[in-house]
Amino acid sequence: SQQGEEDPQALSIQEGENATMNCSYKTSINNLQWYRQNSGRGLVHLILIRSNEREKHSGRLRVTLDTSKKSSSLLITASRAADTASYFCATPTGFQKLVFGTGTRLLVSP
C-alpha cells in the first residue's frame, strides 16, 4: 500500500518557472526522502530531510517538512526541460524499506 500521496498528480510548466509538489503521509516518520524517475531510467535519490529538520536545500531543490501536518513539499527553482520526470516522496518503515507515494509527473516545456 502507498504511504503517501503527492499533489498534484501532474504539473506542466515552462522552462525557468518554479515547480512545487506536495507529499502527505500517514504515520510518524524518521525521515522523508524525494526521488526522481526519468522516462526509461531508474529512480534517483534527490534529497533526505530528517524529522527534526524543517527545511533543506540542495542546488535548485528546496524541501520542507511539517511533521505536525504530516506533509512535505519539494520546490524546484528555475526549472529546465531536463527536470521533466516523475517525482516521488518516500518514507522508511520497518527494516529500512521505503514506502513511496503515488508520484507527481512534471513536464517542463522549452
Add this chain to the structure above:
Amino acid sequence: GAGVSQSPRYKVTKRGQDVALRCDPISGHVSLYWYRQALGQGPEFLTYFNYEAQQDKSGLPNDRFSAERPEGSISTLTIQRTEQRDSAMYRCASSPKGLAGGRTDTQYFGPGTRLTVL
C-alpha cells in the same frame, strides 16, 4: 563506479512459466531490496536482505514469489507459474549500510526489469 544492474531489462513470458530476475548490487553494499512498480504508481516493497539474510519478505504477494541472496551479493527474484497480474516493473536497490545503519541510508536503484506476462 558501477551502479546497480539488473537483468534482463525486458522479459516477456507466457502465463504459467517461471521467471528469474537478477540483481547485481553496488559492490560492498550490505542491504538489498526488491520493489515492484505498476504503471503510474510508486514502487511497492517486496523484500529486503541484510547480507545474505532475508530480513523482511512481508511485501511478497504470495508463495509464487521468492527471493534469495546466497552469498550476500547478487540476488535473484523468482516468480513461479506467472500470471498476467504479475506484469510490472521490478526494481532492485542496494544501500551501503545494514540494519545498524538506521533509517537514513540512501537506496540506489537499478534500471529495473520490465516483466510482461502474456
